[in-house]
Amino acid sequence: MKILIIEDEPELLENIKNSLEKEQFLVETASDYNTAIDKVFVYNYDCILLDIMLPNGSGLDILSQLKKAGKGKHVIIISAKDSLEDKLTGLELGADDYLTKPFHLAELNARIKVVLRRNNLDGKNILQFCNTQLDLDERLLTVDDKNIPLNRKEFDILTYFYLNKNRLITKTALAEHVWGDHIDQADNFDFIYYQIKNIRKKLQESNAQIKFEAVYGVGYKIVENEAS
Template identity: 45%
Template sequence: MKILVVEDNHDLALSTQEFLLREGYICEISASYTETVEKLSIFTYDCVLLDIMLPDGNGLEVLDMMKSEHQNTNILITSAKNSLDDKITGLEGGADDYLTKPYHLSELNARIRTIYRRKTLQGSALLRFNELELNTNTFEAFVNGQLLDLTRKEFDLLLYFIINKNRVLSRQAIATHLWGDYTDDLSNFDFVYQHVKNLRKKISQAGGNDYVTTVYGMGYKFNANETGK
């Protein structure tokens, strides 16, 4: 999961990022309204941790912008302001949850996972597609009940494919989703090919169907209608 932490408190932003990285997330930081709007216009995120009070603007204005542009991103407002009006405004404006600072990082993680399950996985930690089953709590994947020996990146790649089944995903989109925004400056994405190849091989060796097709010149597609080639 790829997360943007919008927080102008440098120490809090770094501690939150370090914690989320240890939990296996891809995590970027933004310290201002201007930087946040720029990042959201260029990159996509699974979840945005959005502070209300920013040095050059208001987090609620970021929320309004995201909703007006129909960005399908989970939004968790984090603010030291324990104002009922702000909480109501944020939730009615489209935020998925509201967490008042200071908070425990373990609670933040639980809130993020709950939002993701509710919006993306229909409230369940288990994602099933034909013979494939993924457990997003334990990061385990199975083929007909047989546990696959996947790396964390391979698990995240398979989850990304299934959630976006029947959509063409460019190698750059896959790289950015799994490794972060810095990949935007890379000259090639050959490492994506190797990860896709390894994932397909492990699924096939376990007796699963190969749903991933190569769309030449564009990227990859998880074809839910037939096996891949």
């Protein structure tokens, strides 16, 4: 998935970019109005992070032009301006969310995942893969309509993989997604191995037609189990 960051503060831009790249996103950047305009109308993005105050122009003008072109969906405004008028204007122009600076990168990542989930699901909260289904509202996994119990971490991990089917997820990206800011307290990633092992067992015992594939030393991806 590809994300465009439109932000003129170099340090913040770099921090957001590094954070998203750890999540295995393809990230492009623009630090001024003209560069941003060139990119948003030439390329398609799964999500756009948009600052309001930009050199040579306003982020709200970019959002307005995107709306007119039918490309204004999946935009999160990130701005130091916290006025109600700016928020309402941004949302009326089609922005999905509005995050006021300063913010934690973990919060921004969470907001992005909500937007991407909405994009992937067309507003629905059910994820399906082969004969399995995840209900994100009820936090339930079913295999052939039979409920499979998962603990909170297992469900969060499986949701992340469902949103990234057939895509390699590194251990670092998975740990940061599920454990957030507390990951720096971990000595190693053994806990990920045990969580994946438990989920694998439950999928196998329920005859799920999906499986985890391990890429040694890197991470995992979830794919269709062709042998099922």
